[in-house]
Amino acid sequence: MKIGIVGGTGDIGEGIAMRLSPNHDVVIGSREEEKAVESSDVCYATVTKLGLPCSVSGYSNQDAIDRSDIVILAIPFRHVEPTLASLHGFENKLVISPVNPMEKRDFFVYTPPPEGSAALLIKRLLPQETRLCSAFNTVAANKWKALNETLDLAVPVCGDDSLSKATVLDLVRSIPGVKAYDAGPLAVSSMVECLTPLLLNIARFNKMKDVGVQFR
């Protein structure tokens, strides 16, 4: 299956692309196609330097959607509404939201929209037929981009369609060192999304870096 990453030139998108491209066909999308091609070149160089196979290409966000079966929305929360309004063709896709609505004050605060979570807002904005899961919310970009380091962390996945959720759980599990957990329906996505401001606060107040989560 082809994985398109809308906003794939951001830190989170690049991290996900580097970890998925050894085992999947990844299409990095961007508002500017040249930036996507650049990111794709960096990803290819980084991955193949480690002797791993790599399938990655760079296109516009719209092309990344059109060329993919699974679309990851690697965009900041404030870009969700304008970005989705400018794109189409989500009808038969499986969309993954790693989006965390949060604000940085003296510390990080979870700031969900009236729908209750980014995932539920995205569900309202996408066509009814689109299957939607939340996953990759807790990706610490630097750790994911440090390909020579093995990951040792957990990714919770929420979704209402069990087949789609199983597909996403398998996708997450294809990344060495990452455990995937079914965290329930989309309705409880807020509990996954607010892990990220929690982890950022823990990093900040305990002088740690790139903190991830594990369940045991």
Add this chain to the structure above:
Amino acid sequence: MKIGIVGGTGDIGEGIAMRLSPNHDVVIGSREEEKAVESSDVCYATVTKLGLPCSVSGYSNQDAIDRSDIVILAIPFRHVEPTLASLHGFENKLVISPVNPMEKRDFFVYTPPPEGSAALLIKRLLPQETRLCSAFNTVAANKWKALNETLDLAVPVCGDDSLSKATVLDLVRSIPGVKAYDAGPLAVSSMVECLTPLLLNIARFNKMKDVGVQFR
């Protein structure tokens, strides 16, 4: 320092008492003093059977407060308001809230009060001088009560008074195998409280038991 546990005969309270009583003076409180004495006897027998020292006693909730420096409110969320209304003497105490407002539907949902979290509700109900932290929110009672098993998990701590928070972090760290993390001010306690329904959902949907959290 003496640690009083209001509601100490419940599962969470008993788990905390068993893990703290080898290194601290623990006073288990209950609405019925006889139940507290029973729990105290069970705790003493369980801890000393493993060759560990144990300091534990059982009293009424009010006596547990009066005899302690630190008071842990090991009560269900729905009991918070009536329990605090029936007790007094919190003025010079350090109070710890492990309380998680949540509901079990087909899955667990975080249901904070209008204040934003159990901790902020408790702050409103306690005297202004009382120092308050949240901690022990993610205690999986069975795992904490299985004293022959070493714990390997994290406890996030929130609070606004840095000296009190340092005291609570030290208290948590006195339990072998438990890492304590400063998770920020009381204002973000909701992000810690909703870890518990998340962990319960992960346990439920992944056929796991007594799931705890680790940060790394």
